[in-house]
Amino acid sequence: MMVMRAKDLLGRSGEALAAVFLENQGMRIVDRNWRCPDGEIDIVAIEGETLVIAEVKTRKSLDYGHPFEAVGEAKLARLYRLSSSWCREHHLNARRRRIDVVAVIDNGVGEPQLEHLRGVG
Known part of the structure; x- marks a missing residue:
């Protein structure tokens, strides 16, 4: 049995919150936590004709900088x-691709705060 570290649990929780948030923004989530030898994509979504790769960064506070x-x-x-x-x-031949970042601040008290940057880089 594998036990998840608190940091990993926080990250998974943030990804779940971000997925719901993006769906509420009108995106359709098509994959989550996709892995290959080169790394992992947190969320793959479709918005209109654009493939959106969403990186989710979750923190308990801003003590170590913004996500x-x-x-x-x-x-x-x-x-x-x-x-x-x-x-x-x-x-899939996605001519239109975009990288978004979703920041989640969740200190365990009150509602988590989410911010969404579209088209980073």
Whole structure:
């Protein structure tokens, strides 16, 4: 039996919140936690004719900076590569692709706060 660390549980909770949030924004979630040898995509969604790769960053507080700060150029480049791998595996020719980041602040008290950056990078 595998026990999840508190950090992993927080991350999974944030991803679930982000998926509902994105659905409420009109996106259709088509995959979650997709993995390949090069990494993982948190959420794959469709908005209109655009494939959206959503990276979710969850924190308990802003003590160590805003979650958006954790997505730099190297992470964006990896997400673009992963989006190509996902499309190949699913036989999808997505001409329009976008990387979004969803920040979740959830200190366990009150409602979690979510922010959504569209078209990062």
